[in-house]
Amino acid sequence: MASEEQIRLAVFQWLEEQTRFDDVLDWSTLLNGFTFEGQRISLVGQQGIWKPKVFEFIPLSIRTSYQSDYRDGVTADGLLYYRYRGTDPRHRDNAGLREAMHKQVPLVYFHGLVPGKYLSAWPVYIVGEDPVNLAFVAALDDRRSLEPDRAESEGAEGRRRYITTSFTARLHQRSFRVRVLEAYQSQCAFCRLRRAELLDAAHIIPDRDPLGEPVITNGLALCKIHHAAFDRHFIGVTPDYTIVIRPELLREKDGPMLRHGIQEMHNQRLILPKRPSQYPDRDLLALRYEQFKKAM
Numbered sequence: 001m002a003s004e005e006q007i008r009l010a011v012f013q014w015l016e017e018q019t020r021f022d023d024v025l026d027w028s029t030l031l032n033g034f035t036f037e038g039q040r041i042s043l044v045g046q047q048g049i050w051k052p053k054v055f056e057f058i059p060l061s062i063r064t065s066y067q068s069d070y071r072d073g074v075t076a077d078g079l080l081y082y083r084y085r086g087t088d089p090r091h092r093d094n095a096g097l098r099e100a101m102h103k104q105v106p107l108v109y110f111h112g113l114v115p116g117k118y119l120s121a122w123p124v125y126i127v128g129e130d131p132v133n134l135a136f137v138a139a140l141d142d143r144r145s146l147e148p149d150r151a152e153s154e155g156a157e158g159r160r161r162y163i164t165t166s167f168t169a170r171l172h173q174r175s176f177r178v179r180v181l182e183a184y185q186s187q188c189a190f191c192r193l194r195r196a197e198l199l200d201a202a203h204i205i206p207d208r209d210p211l212g213e214p215v216i217t218n219g220l221a222l223c224k225i226h227h228a229a230f231d232r233h234f235i236g237v238t239p240d241y242t243i244v245i246r247p248e249l250l251r252e253k254d255g256p257m258l259r260h261g262i263q264e265m266h267n268q269r270l271i272l273p274k275r276p277s278q279y280p281d282r283d284l285l286a287l288r289y290e291q292f293k294k295a296m
């Protein structure tokens, strides 16, 4: 019979494989989990704090459902709040997390980006408790913290804060990507390519600009080549959703990628999301189109 520690390490290993190309996982993938030495191990359950039956007391994972403002869950010094189950600090699930804190047992953290899709991170440690706010404080750490005696070694606090803050930034980007791809039903707004693996969420106004908010109306789902072409102003979009190719590119002669993939897009209409409320913002497109014309 495998020990809890072995199962935890197998879970981390499995997650490593699952997230090789995409760190966003579906609910069903997490619920089905995997089989380890004849035992099926689910990674999530109906409650946010999840302990598989084979575990005695300390949970395996903590999960935050999709919420519109993830900043609710970040402490003043950049760590993560994880709310108690209910209001009783002695509830079994809360007691289990407290035990994870005392023993510094590594857990998995799942954060809902949209309903049914989760960004995963591990190992995560419970590092504090805030009973007034009915919450624990959690911090991410690097994989090497799984080595014996390293979890609480010197410098762990700063390292964990840094890794947790990077995760929050990634959360931001991944959430933008998932929402934009969902709005466009995972197709390129220029060429209809439907392979999510080959699609990006492009910003109309870049995120370094104060107007460049990570909202669907400032996004376009674009395939990799069209994203790069849009960023370099080879392709523009008018505020009334017409795709325009830079004249010098229209004159060039080259193979099928240029001909079918770029030149034939000229004067085509942008492929829009189903819901008009998710259409690209015309004012942002107008700003962007000005930059495109300047680059011509």
Ligand SMILES: [Zn+2]
Binding pocket: 188, 189, 190, 191, 192, 193, 222, 223, 224, 226
């Ligand atoms: Zn495309």
